[in-house]
Amino acid sequence: MKIPDEHLAGCKVHPQANSTRAVVLRRPGAGVADVDFLFYLHVQASDKCRAQPGLLAYAAHCRTDAGGRPLAGVVVLCRDRLTKLTAQVLQGFTLFLQCHVEDMKHHAPTLLHSPPPPPIQTVLHELLHALGFSKDLFDTWRDCSSENDFSAGVTCSPRGKVTHVDGWGQMRLYTPSVISALRRHLVAADPELGAPLENWDAAPGMASSHWESRLLQGSVMLATPSRSGIARIDPLTLAAFRDTGWYVVNASRAQNLVWGKGEGALFGSTSTCHDNSSSFFCSGSGLGCHHLHGHKARCQSDHYLDGCRIYKPLEKGSECWEKANERNSSEERQGGEIFGSDSRCFFSHLSTLNHSQLMVTGRCYRHKCSGLNRYQVQVLGSDWVDCPAGGSIQIRGYRGSVFCPNERLCLDWDVRPPSKAEDGVPTGQPEVTILQDDTRSAYGPATDPLVTTALCVVAALSVLVFGLASSRGSPCKVRIHPALGDV
Numbered sequence: 001m002k003i004p005d006e007h008l009a010g011c012k013v014h015p016q017a018n019s020t021r022a023v024v025l026r027r028p029g030a031g032v033a034d035v036d037f038l039f040y041l042h043v044q045a046s047d048k049c050r051a052q053p054g055l056l057a058y059a060a061h062c063r064t065d066a067g068g069r070p071l072a073g074v075v076v077l078c079r080d081r082l083t084k085l086t087a088q089v090l091q092g093f094t095l096f097l098q099c100h101v102e103d104m105k106h107h108a109p110t111l112l113h114s115p116p117p118p119p120i121q122t123v124l125h126e127l128l129h130a131l132g133f134s135k136d137l138f139d140t141w142r143d144c145s146s147e148n149d150f151s152a153g154v155t156c157s158p159r160g161k162v163t164h165v166d167g168w169g170q171m172r173l174y175t176p177s178v179i180s181a182l183r184r185h186l187v188a189a190d191p192e193l194g195a196p197l198e199n200w201d202a203a204p205g206m207a208s209s210h211w212e213s214r215l216l217q218g219s220v221m222l223a224t225p226s227r228s229g230i231a232r233i234d235p236l237t238l239a240a241f242r243d244t245g246w247y248v249v250n251a252s253r254a255q256n257l258v259w260g261k262g263e264g265a266l267f268g269s270t271s272t273c274h275d276n277s278s279s280f281f282c283s284g285s286g287l288g289c290h291h292l293h294g295h296k297a298r299c300q301s302d303h304y305l306d307g308c309r310i311y312k313p314l315e316k317g318s319e320c321w322e323k324a325n326e327r328n329s330s331e332e333r334q335g336g337e338i339f340g341s342d343s344r345c346f347f348s349h350l351s352t353l354n355h356s357q358l359m360v361t362g363r364c365y366r367h368k369c370s371g372l373n374r375y376q377v378q379v380l381g382s383d384w385v386d387c388p389a390g391g392s393i394q395i396r397g398y399r400g401s402v403f404c405p406n407e408r409l410c411l412d413w414d415v416r417p418p419s420k421a422e423d424g425v426p427t428g429q430p431e432v433t434i435l436q437d438d439t440r441s442a443y444g445p446a447t448d449p450l451v452t453t454a455l456c457v458v459a460a461l462s463v464l465v466f467g468l469a470s471s472r473g474s475p476c477k478v479r480i481h482p483a484l485g486d487v
């Protein structure tokens with residue numbers, strides 16, 4: 001879409017230097033009344049998209065207020081990288097979302113018919129960049145720790161530089177809520193534990209706009225998009241938004257981040273990821289399970305992992321909870337596999353008695369929770385068997401064992417298995433269902449992912465409107481220049 005002139009400030013040029021004579025190219029628009037943030041979504045085959053074949057989308061904020069808060073932002077989705085269907089849906093979606101807390105609910109029904117999860121994850125990620133999670137904005141964040149600052153609507157005090165390189169060369173973000181959220185997550189004592197930023201996509205000594213991949217797998221703010229449905233709006237990302245000083249954040253809306261939980265301050269460092277001290281990392285290139293146990297996976301690395309290796313979902317047919325992935329092959333039967341909504345991935349070397357023992361690999365078995373971190377497992381043709389977390393079990397009629405993951409299953413309310421009603425069938429009442437249980441965004445048969453993510457973000461972030469105009473109840477007008485040259 002073309003941004004309406006109404007949204008824009010005027011524009012005039014002075015044809016001659018030092019001359020007061022000006023030619024008005026565009027008269028000043030009225031601005032957009034009573035809006036905290038204006039978000040433009042653009043589906044385009046831009047030069048930038050063409051220049052970077054791996055790029056899915058990029059974002060920029062285009063205007064900030066006196067307190068440094070972004071007032072408008074644009075997300076460009078690279079058209080050629082979208083599936084045909086998604087492109088059609090998005091192109092018909094004339095777009096600007098007025099991100100206002102109360103308004104958002106009314107937008108939700110329209111968004112229901114919007115695209116499938118991967119682009120949504122991408123849009124959400126880019127939106128969070130435009131709202132303030134950006135290397136260009138970190139150092140303009142405000143300290144509003146004094147409540148008086150907040151309620152008076154003043155712009156609080158600048159935090160100054162908040163990103164610094166630690167003694168090991170890792171760039172970290174040091175702001176109070178982020179530090180305490182990371183300490184809580186890792187159960188680490190270090191009072192100066194800044195959150196690491198990605199070092200692969202930033203120039204030496206410069207900050208990245210993403211969390212470090214080794215430390216925060218599963219977060220929505222990683223440099224590489226997660227596989228469908230896995231990205232979380234995690235506590236650390238929400239803490240960062242709180243530290244911007246521009247938003248009121250409801251931290252209770254954060255989604256649980258399983259990766260690295262309770263693993264201590266050294267978790268995810270390049271010096272410890274190889275030493276088998278953590279079950280989140282692996283070595284070699286064998287098959288196994290993704291750390292959330294929804295997917296079969298292979299031990300792999302990539303640039304962002306700096307040589308550390310983790311189990312990444314297989315390209316195809318990796319979802320244990322997807323009945324359609326069942327091929328009924330002799331290998332699956334031999335290993336006792338069952339696919340379906342309550343199936344999860346387990347490390348196992350089960351094989352039927354008439355076959356020789358198999359290598360340990362990731363296999364899909366049914367599971368049901370019987371308590372916190374307690375569950376039973378069912379293998380093809382077997383009864384339900386208690387699977388002690390951290391231990392292993394044998395199954396009658398099979399040789400070999402199934403290994404029972406510890407603190408990965410039946411623990412977090414939002415990482416629990418999808419219920420039967422959610423097995424690919426829209427259940428209606430999305431707002432109610434989602435606010436209580438967003439499992440589908442975690443594991444898959446998602447029927448309304450955009451509503452899930454939109455409501456999560458809106459629920460989590462409330463824009464604090466600065467300025468006397470809004471406190472008096474009159475419309476708060478902003479004028480926006482489409483300064484879109486930057487990323």
Ligand SMILES: [Zn+2]
Nearest residue numbers: 125129210223
């Ligand atoms: Zn990004």
